[in-house]
Amino acid sequence: MTNTPETPDSPNRLDPDSLDRGTFDAVKQPRSENRLPLGDGVWHQLARSYVWVRLISTGVVIVLVAAAAVVVSLLSRQPWVWIPAGITLGVLVWILAITPRQARAYGYQLRRDDLVFRRGILWQRIVAVPYGRMQLVDIRHGPLDRGFGIAQLKLVTAAASTGVTIPGLTQDAAESLRDTLVDVAETRRTGL
Structure with a gap:
């Protein structure tokens, strides 16, 4: 089953093209056979200008x-x-030297019940954040980020280890994703 950005409960709020405008083409994976698999579904990338912000x-x-x-x-x-x-x-x-490759290793996927975030080539990390456990969705951007039109989206949950910060999203993607995640989290809220 392919999980597209429309799978969260509020498909009208999320424009799939806004998430992929100005981003890298595909998630860079380690070459090793022992890598963590990406799984099925649509993976969204960071904005290309994120590399310039990091380099500068x-x-x-x-x-x-x-x-x-x-x-x-x-x-x-x-x-x-x-x-x-x-x-x-x-x-x-x-x-x-490693910043361009590192930036292409970041990715996120919107699934039916959670958001999956992936990063890393040598030290890989894949985190699934259930929509119902999200407590805060925060957008941050510094002066350099604003100059390049990018922002970072921070998802906070009750468990500190599942909190995720997605750096280098385009401003439109960050705002669209924030609004969608807040709407979906409200409909899936679980007792703490």
Whole structure:
């Protein structure tokens, strides 16, 4: 059975095209045979501009770390400052390198009774959040996110381990998804 975005109880509120406008084409999966399976259904991706936001913010941190290392090195006249700065810069450059692949590994699926969120290539995580257990659906976006037209959607449940934050949604997709999830959660509310 294919689960389309229309499967939640309020199909008129959710425009399936708004979830996939400006996103990646398919969820990137690990090559290993021991990977967690994606299962059936339609998987929605993050916005392509999410990669640019991550690259820019990581690049700013790289510039700040390098500038701080130069200033401390010149003021103290000690070269040891470059050891922690070099390690930090190496990690940040590694993050820059894997960001595009990492962003394509995120995905979410709307099923009949829950929302399934998936992320990770090396450290995979798949979380199913039942609609009836959602307590809060929150949209957040910083200045850089607003500049690129993206937002993150946070789903909070009673159990902290099942809370999910979906980063890099287009603004339209985040608002449409929030409205739909709130409507569906109200109809499926279960006692706590």
